[in-house]
Amino acid sequence: MTTGYGFYDLSTDCGALIRTAPTHNSHKLWQTDEPFIxxxxxxxxxxxxxxxxxNTLCYFLEGHKNCYSLPLQEAYRKFLFRAGFYYGNYDGLSKPPSFRLEIDGNIWANVTTSMSEEMIYYELFYITKKSRTSMCLIRTMDSDVPFISSLEAHYIYDTYKWMDNTTALYVHNRINYGASTSVERGMNLHAQHYNRIWKSKEISNYLNIHVEFIDYDYMFGENRPPWMVMGYAIQxxxxxxxxxxSIDFSPRTAVQAYFILYFMDPVSRFEQNQTSSVEIYIEDNKMAVTDIPNIDGYLYDRFHAVTLFSLPVNGSANVTISPAEGSTLAPLLNAMEVFSAIDVSEGGHLFNFSSVLFIISLHVLIILVT
Incomplete structure (x- = not known):
């Protein structure tokens, strides 16, 4: 979708010679990257x-920095940016390179590619500063040649409302617990708002439960998680x-972490006088308590999303979901998104915190949720 000001949604097939029209399997129009670099x-x-x-890529033999100029909507719009990489030994050297990504001069990620057959993605939630956004690949070693396979920018309206224009969110994980198949971004637009990827994760220590059929396209409420995500859970x-x-934040350490946990009972465990609620702990600190609604609940109250942010974390974090007092049903969790914050107000430095600030922040958050 475009207007005279620019794109709301931009999917770029880097290295392609012709653009690809939407299909049943991919509802996106994939542009070539020639207009943007x-x-x-x-x-x-x-x-x-x-x-x-x-199946195609663009590589950069010359120059220290090579930049895409993306004509997105006017300034101060919230976008999900996704850069995709598939090395595929395109150069016959069997030496997958490493390099850096920047957005509007701010550090986005240190990219490490591999010989694996799996695609590698780096995602960022970012509020644009101008009508054009600059995305650059930076050479970090003379012997490594940066490349890129795909570049996407999707307008994420009316969601993640606590973001501000001084902070970008680097996506570490977006997990669909209890599912065996990942929810990919190419699905029907009405079923998957904001073109997110939700990686499946079954865990043998818990019951992996799901509803067989959901007769809905998408869910109302905070961040609009897809129905096919909320139809699965671990219990x-x-x-x-x-x-x-356990959440791993590598390769970054000393980060300011953001967690969003999604809860809904997908299998209607409720019977008369049954209640379901959980307590959420980060590193043994009680952060929040929430009820777990039933799939058959009211339109805007079928699920609960719990957002915890400004949490300084060093390398990894332990998340615990425990039964709350009075709950008569075992705890469960459907999905979780995990981010770390990047300061984009003054050059994009990663947040660093002392142990004193860590204790103070947790104390403040505990007061807010109790």
Missing amino acids: KTGENKALPTTNTLFQM ARNLTDSIYL
Whole structure:
């Protein structure tokens, strides 16, 4: 979708010679990158991927910095940016490169590619500063040649409302617990708002539960998670058990972490006089208590989203979901998004915190949720 001001939604098939029209499997129009960058060389890979946009790439033999100029909507619009990489040994050297991504001069990510057949994605939630956004690939070693396979920018209206224009959110995880198949971004627009990728994760220590059929396109409420995500969950095996999850923030350390946890009972466990509520702990600190609604609840109250942010974390974090006092049903969790914050107000430095500030921040948050 475009207007005279620019794109609301931009999907770029880097290195492609022709654009690809929407299909049943991909509702997006994939542009070539020629209008957005004047440097680089196009390359078609010798192998064919299921995702056609990964069958070509653009690589940059010359220059320290090569930048895409993306004509998005006017300034101060919230976008999900996603850069995709598939090396595919396109150069025959079997030496996947490393390099850096920047957005409007702010550090986005240190990219590490691999010989793996899996596609590598780096995502960022970012509020644009101008009508054009600059996305640059930076050479960090003389021997490594930066490349890119796909570049996307999707307007995420009416969601993640606590974001501000001084902070970008680097996506570490977006997990669909209890599911065996990931929810990819190419699905029907009405089923998957904001073009997010939700990675599936079954955990043998817990019950992996799901509803067989959901007769809905999408869910109303905070951040609008897809129905096919909320139709799955992990559940503790017993009422008194907790769910224990470890979140790895590597390669970054000393980050300011953001967590969003999604809760809904997908299998209608409720019977007369049954209640379901959980307590949420980060590193043994009680952060919030929430009820778990039933799939058959009211339109705007079928799920609850709990957002915890400004949490300084060093390398990893332990998340615990425990039964709240009075709950008669075992705790469960459907999905979780995990971010770290990047300061984009003055050059994009990653947040760093002392142990004193860590204790103070947790104390303030505990007061707010109790």
